[in-house]
Amino acid sequence: MRGSSPLDQELASLLADPQFDGHPLKDALSQLWGAHHDLLGRIERIARISDGYQSIARDREMSLAARFDKQLRQLEKVARISDRYQAMMQDLNASLREASMLDSLTGIANRRLLTERLREESERAKRYGRPLALVMLDIDRFKIINDDYGHDVGDRVLIEVVRVMESEIREHDLCGRWGGEEFLILMPECPAQTAQTVMTRLGDSIAALGVRVNEDLLGVTASMGIAELRPDETYSNAINRADLALLRAKRSGRNRCELAE
Numbered sequence: 001m002r003g004s005s006p007l008d009q010e011l012a013s014l015l016a017d018p019q020f021d022g023h024p025l026k027d028a029l030s031q032l033w034g035a036h037h038d039l040l041g042r043i044e045r046i047a048r049i050s051d052g053y054q055s056i057a058r059d060r061e062m063s064l065a066a067r068f069d070k071q072l073r074q075l076e077k078v079a080r081i082s083d084r085y086q087a088m089m090q091d092l093n094a095s096l097r098e099a100s101m102l103d104s105l106t107g108i109a110n111r112r113l114l115t116e117r118l119r120e121e122s123e124r125a126k127r128y129g130r131p132l133a134l135v136m137l138d139i140d141r142f143k144i145i146n147d148d149y150g151h152d153v154g155d156r157v158l159i160e161v162v163r164v165m166e167s168e169i170r171e172h173d174l175c176g177r178w179g180g181e182e183f184l185i186l187m188p189e190c191p192a193q194t195a196q197t198v199m200t201r202l203g204d205s206i207a208a209l210g211v212r213v214n215e216d217l218l219g220v221t222a223s224m225g226i227a228e229l230r231p232d233e234t235y236s237n238a239i240n241r242a243d244l245a246l247l248r249a250k251r252s253g254r255n256r257c258e259l260a261e
């Protein structure tokens with residue numbers, strides 16, 4: 001840096017000129033010039049150190065930003081995986097819930113789903129003063145079918161009867177397996193008399209059904225008891241009344257449909 005500007009060069013040549021040796025100002029000027037250059041050197045060093053710090057800070061800032069971006073990307077990935085996992089769990093829960101509500105042999109509603117719907121439909125019927133018919137249906141002499149033809153044929157009979165039931169009832173009715181060879185049919189917006197007409201038709205269709213067993217055509221019949229929910233009773237009470245009506249149907253010779261008292 002020393003001697004780089006025209007003033008530096010001029011001062012350097014003045015100080016080097018022997019004609020000024022002994023001049024009273026030469027020493028003072030020489031010291032001033034030296035001090036000035038010391039100061040310049042120090043300023044340059046400070047500037048270099050400051051530049052160095054700045055570039056380290058910049059690097060650090062950049063690497064921090066890069067690390068932050070990377071972590072953000074990783075977090076996003078984890079969030080995506082977690083979302084997918086949650087959706088999977090929800091699907092699984094829904095199918096488990098559905099499976100727990102259906103009868104595994106026939107695929108129709110099981111007692112749990114029937115009870116849920118019974119609760120909802122009886123509340124609705126009472127609140128709006130609408131009719132709700134409950135039908136208990138039981139396959140006649142089913143034990144003999146099992147004993148004579150085996151459990152597998154018995155199962156096939158259950159499946160066939162369910163198929164007929166589903167084709168005879170309306171879309172907003174619900175038939176489900178109450179247990180064994182007993183079925184419950186919920187018929188919202190349906191008075192007992194209308195339910196009896198529908199059930200008589202269903203009984204005829206079941207009786208017309210022939211389940212093929214080797215060369216034989218196995219005849220099946222069913223008995224039914226119908227109760228219309230009263231405004232002042234629980235659905236359990238109405239089911240008991242339907243059960244009693246079913247018992248009457250059995251005692252009166254089966255293959256028939258009886259209305260509850």
Ligand SMILES: Nc1nc2c(ncn2[C@@H]2O[C@H](COP(=O)(O)OP(=O)(O)OP(=O)(O)O)[C@@H](O)[C@H]2O)c(=O)[nH]1
Pocket residue numbers: 105138139140141142143144146150151152153154155158179180181250254
């Ligand atoms: N194959 C088969 N049989 C079943 C199933 N659930 C219950 N059963 C049988 O259904 C029969 C019911 O017999 P009972 O209650 O004596 O009645 P029933 O022979 O139908 O006689 P009635 O109801 O009086 O006409 C029993 O033998 C049970 O083992 C099933 O899922 N599959």
